[in-house]
Amino acid sequence: MLIRTPAELGAVLRDRRKKLKLDQSTFAKRIGVSRQWVIEVEHGHARAELGLILRALDALDIRLDAGTEQAPAREAARPAVDINAIVAKARKKKA
Amino acid sequence: MLIRTPAELGAVLRDRRKKLKLDQSTFAKRIGVSRQWVIEVEHGHARAELGLILRALDALDIRLDAGTEQAPAREAARPAVDINAIVAKARKKKA
DNA sequence: CGTGGATGTCATCGAGCGATGACATTTTAG
DNA sequence: CTAAAATGTCATCGCTCGATGACATCCACG
Numbered sequence: 001m002l003i004r005t006p007a008e009l010g011a012v013l014r015d016r017r018k019k020l021k022l023d024q025s026t027f028a029k030r031i032g033v034s035r036q037w038v039i040e041v042e043h044g045h046a047r048a049e050l051g052l053i054l055r056a057l058d059a060l061d062i063r064l065d066a067g068t069e070q071a072p073a074r075e076a077a078r079p080a081v082d083i084n085a086i087v088a089k090a091r092k093k094k095a
Numbered sequence: 096m097l098i099r100t101p102a103e104l105g106a107v108l109r110d111r112r113k114k115l116k117l118d119q120s121t122f123a124k125r126i127g128v129s130r131q132w133v134i135e136v137e138h139g140h141a142r143a144e145l146g147l148i149l150r151a152l153d154a155l156d157i158r159l160d161a162g163t164e165q166a167p168a169r170e171a172a173r174p175a176v177d178i179n180a181i182v183a184k185a186r187k188k189k190a
Numbered sequence: 191c192g193t194g195g196a197t198g199t200c201a202t203c204g205a206g207c208g209a210t211g212a213c214a215t216t217t218t219a220g
Numbered sequence: 221c222t223a224a225a226a227t228g229t230c231a232t233c234g235c236t237c238g239a240t241g242a243c244a245t246c247c248a249c250g
Contacts, residue, residue, distance in 0.1 A: 003159040012161045046146030064098040065160040066107045
């Protein structure tokens with residue numbers, strides 16, 4: 001599952017928690033946070049702490065993979081010397 | 096790359112940022128945070144906000160994938176009644 | 191040599207997280 | 221239906237995040 005937003009992450013956590021038959025209280029204690037935290041995160045709380053999130057994922061055996069995808073996003077996805085970028089930045093006279 | 100800790104996440108962000116030839120200031124502005132934030136996150140700041148982290152990843156075209164398969168972890172991956180969990184909760188001693 | 195860019199450090203400060211505990215609502219089981 | 225469990229909501233509070241701006245290094249380059 002691709003994670004793009006806090007809400008998606010929350011959904012993944014909730015589904016996984018339920019599959020493991022854990023209630024919020026048990027889950028919270030297992031990762032060392034309050035039940036309130038679990039509730040908010042499962043609801044997509046955007047400002048949750050990264051460290052706690054990673055602990056939660058680990059507790060549920062969910063692995064996170066960061067891929068520098070190959071999507072033809074914008075540009076500059078290619079390595080190699082990027083003269084343009086350098087010049088552009090140098091030429092940057094800001095607002 | 097598997098992400099298990101804030102430090103690993105920070106390393107991924109830094110590497111990717113450099114590959115795209117962006118300096119911290121430009122990167123920070125692009126995702127709407129302070130340069131200080133970029134510095135701390137790249138150094139593995141564990142309490143960074145989830146939402147900002149996701150924005151940073153997106154800005155660098157790094158996709159996050161949450162996978163549940165793969166590890167033949169312990170057990171309990173299967174539904175069915177989980178006596179242990181039930182007992183453990185009932186046994187909650189803690190002060 | 192010295193100028194400028196990039197990165198890291200420090201201090202300050204307002205804002206919101208996360209903990210806690212009580213209570214409300216929803217769901218599950220008998 | 222009824223009781224209990226699970227989940228959601230509220231209010232309070234200490235603590236630290238993240239922003240800002242000033243400096244300090246370090247390094248590439250002319």
